[in-house]
Amino acid sequence: MPMGSESDMTQAMELAFLWPRSQVIAAKAVSKIASRVHVVIGANTFDREMETQIASAGIFAALYPLSAMRPALFAARFPDLVLVPTEFALRQMLKFRQEQQENNRRGARANARNALGRTSSADLSASNLAASHFGVYLLKTTVPDIYDRHIHKKWDEFLHVVIVNDADKKDQFTEELLSAWVAHPTWPMLHVRFHRSLALCGSFQRILSSMLKDYEADENAAETVADSDKAVGDRLEGLNHKQGTKSFNRRLNVDLVCEEEANTPEEIVRLKNMIGIHLFPVPPELEKYEATVLESLAVGAITVTYDTPIMQEWVPDSSGLRVGTFDYEGPAASGFENADMLSEVDATAQDLPGGENGYGGRESADNNPIVMLPSVHVTLSEIEHAVEELLSLDRVSRVAAGRSARVHYLRMRTHYLSAVAALDAAVCEEDGDDLAATQSEIGQNRRRKVEVETLRPFLY
Structure with missing residues (x-):
């Protein structure tokens, strides 16, 4: 279920392609489809009533x-599974889960001492139990394999x-790269291409x-100072001559081309x-662009990032x-919700049920980021320094990297x-492969049983 953006739909289609018994549906259509597993993709808040309906079916x-x-992104019943693309996110989610479990224990102890008429600890425990007992599934990520061994x-x-x-x-530090190459005319050729904006190409x-x-x-100014012992007239004549020929003599080692045919997706793949x-x-x-770095690894290139x-x-260092x-000192300009969660744990605990602020403080805690991003x-x-280090490598070392x-x-x-295949195997265990059934009929076939053991290698 993509939740709105174009990238959400793209990711949903990629998963559906790899997941045989699946279909991409709109969030509003979820009540019409009975399934063992519902996967929500995107950053929009899921409807609480709709989530409750899903939870009863799989x-x-x-x-x-x-x-x-x-x-705050999740409904009262936290997802059974949180799919994460990196081991970094896995560690952060496990840390969050542990903190939630500890907060629940503290909340239960505090509410056991509540006076008559206050919300019971049983009610509070029921509302927060799922938020601390979800599984984390290490899905990782990938990009299409664009490697061409014939190039x-x-x-x-x-x-x-x-x-x-x-x-x-x-x-992407484009201006810094151009500045470095201009300052080092003996460096090898730097090819610069633009995947999405030729207007941006013109600017650079x-x-x-x-x-x-x-x-x-x-x-020219440096040479003028070096020739200061010459007569003023001779010096000026020499300077004028150099200004007229220096641009011609300097070897241009930056290939920045803005023609459309030089920046097509096919040409960029060839260059990669x-x-x-x-x-x-x-x-x-x-x-949203982060995983594109894997294309460089896919073609077997040394990557500087x-x-x-x-x-x-x-x-890794070998590649x-x-x-x-990097640091965690505040939100980045790109829109990342950066925050040092270590400094917010105590505040979060105060806002959760049973904390100093009671149940009403939950809203502010729900807006705290779970994953620290730098x-x-x-x-x-x-x-x-990085470029000079690469230039010092011999060809054998470059090929090995x-x-x-x-x-x-x-x-x-x-x-x-393998992780996607495990999800499919867990869902489809003991389901017959009726080749006459349409994709819609497969999707509407109620599946309640999920083999957790099949997911175990990727489940935390």
Whole structure:
């Protein structure tokens, strides 16, 4: 059940394709479909009455963006399963569950001492029990395998694909990369392409042109100072000559092209397979594009990305470089709900039933983020150091890192497909395969039994 956005629908269709006995339905149609498992995808709050109806028919699972993970997103009966895409999210959800269980125990003890007429501990326990006894299912994630073994890889060139658009108001350190390449004319070729916005390409083309002019002016000024012992007339004559020829002599090592045919999805896939080193393939703090980094691993490229817990998981040291730092000091500009949950545990406990604020304080606690997501910081010097480190590698080391990236992608993809297969096997156990039945008839066949043991390898 996609909950509204285009990305929710895309993710739902991908799951349905891999999950044989499934169908994508609108949330309003859920009462017409009897199923063992209902999976809600998206960041919108689910209708409480509708969730209660689902809960009576089978397992209720939720696949929400990490940035939207907060108690208020769920109905009174928390999902039976929370599907998570990373081990980082798994750790955060297990921590949250443990805290909820402890809060429930404290609430039960406090309400046992309540005076006559107050809400009973039994009622409070019933309203919160499910919120602390849900299962966490490590689904992981994947992207389509775009690897083309027939394309010969160039290990001495770099690729930067900008996947954001104007509306995202977030960049991928594109300007920093251009600045670094302009300052290092001896570096190998950097190819820059734009997946979603040619207007953005034009903006960066103008930025690059301005950078090149500034670089030439600085070089000319430096040479002028070095020649200060010459006569003023000779010096000016020499400067004019250099200004007229320096742009021609400088080897341009940035390939930034804004023609539509050079930025088509097919051409970008070809370049991803051809270029051996990919720089910042995704923007930081913008969750909807995050998994695109796996395309770089899929084609067996060395990947340079920012350093966060999720990127540490997706781009290990053997497959690339992670640069910069991160912290949890506040919400990021992209819309991530960043917060240091460690500092909010006590406040959350006070707002939960039985806390100092009583049952009425639940609303504020429900808006606290469950998963901590970091803010990213990367400097130009860190980018330059990463590039120099890669340039110091010999070809054998680069090829080995690329192969390691490909293997890591395949392992992640295998886990994802196995986790989806386990969900399907658990749901369809003992169900007959009636080939004459339509997809709609299969979906309307009531399935109440789910084999939990089938899910056990991925269930926490």
